[in-house]
Amino acid sequence: MEIFKEFIFEAAHRLPNVPPGHKCARLHGHLFRVSIHVRGAVGGESDWVMDFGDINAAFQPLYVQLDHYYLNEIAGLENPTSEVLAGWICERLRPALHATDFRVAVETQGSVYRAWLERCDLVTISPKPPSSGLTPNLSALDRFVALPNANFKVVVFDEIDFQFAKAIHLRYLRVPFYLQVGNAIGKDTAADLLAKLDWLAQRTIADPEMASAVVLPQLHVLLYGNRRGV
């Protein structure tokens, strides 16, 4: 949703680059109207995109630099057309207003449901396959697949894992489905992982019921190996 707040200020300017004789070349004044638009998700608890008070606070330092000044004397406003002025203001507001603009993705196995998941921008559900030694409760996934941009990612080490992945995909056919190459930490080299990717790709292609699944390696492991913080 998009919200906006308007401000006005008064200032003098002249436009140095207009054709000779243009009236805007002469020193004159305006009442300027500034409309600041902020787009974002409506927060789950606040029910707002952003506090209008925060927009106000972000604009105040600019207001005191602009109101009742000669704009041409301000750094960056040597040619103070409305377009340049809008860009000048936007550039300076962005750091303050943009800080809340992170989109949030979350990765979880789908075992513990939390209401805050509903406020994320993208939810990756990765039920753990038999090779993990765990036995996830598939019917518990029903609640997760309705979350924003829900998608499944199943790690596949072997044929049994593949069958598990298939059972989930067939259960929730409309949820985007990713098959991920299993990664034996400390053992697999990039070449091993690529060989496994080849197997997983061939295995998926051989199964018409998996035709819509997306097969991917872990790029960061190919790049950096199994280091932390990458």
Next chain:
Amino acid sequence: MITTIPRATTQAQAWPIIEIFGPVIQGEGAMIGRQTHFIRTGGCDYRCVWCDTPYAVLPDEVRANSVRMGTDEIVTRLSELSSATPWVTLSGGNPALHELGPLVAAMQRTGFQVAVETQGSLYRSWLEDCDLVTISPKPPSSAMTPDLAALARFVTLPGANLKVVVFDELDFAFARLVHERFPSVPFYLQVGNDIGADTAEALLRKLDWLANRMMADPAMADAVVLPQLHVLLYGNRRGV
């Protein structure tokens, strides 16, 4: 009185087809990891110095390597390969060199979704019928000079996305220019691939460079950085 002149093109249209293969996993771009058939048409209006499919570009090679195939023959071949595969990807050469409208319609009637890869140099109305259009304007290292203003018609096509191959800093600057011009179009940066020279390891090093270069540039924060998975897997072999 209106006289209708039958169009010769409606009789038996056929196009120079270099190869039809699949199903394979798409190794690059917006469809990475997805299962698709490929149809590679012959002929191209570009001569990129690092072209990875010269056998589908140079006229002599196209004559030697292609078979003229019509709609029925192509659709039959695709169904033989697998009708469970959800996508067919048209590539080249430049598929937009040809009037492929009837082929796109026939493939969609058969149940396939159609993706196309083109450099955005030649506009065709059949592009509007495709399900996903990848536009890959060629960077300076190709020695081609694409008309960026002409891309404006392409970016409103269905599923339009931009893919720019990056070999070096100049290419990166070009990619940035394209991304800034069309900021709302999904944007993919692809590691340049030196055929015959690059090993999987060399490509991964280039990917590392490209990833770091992108992250150092706030204007590129929304770009997607990808290698060519099929090249990592199989090297620069054909039919993969």
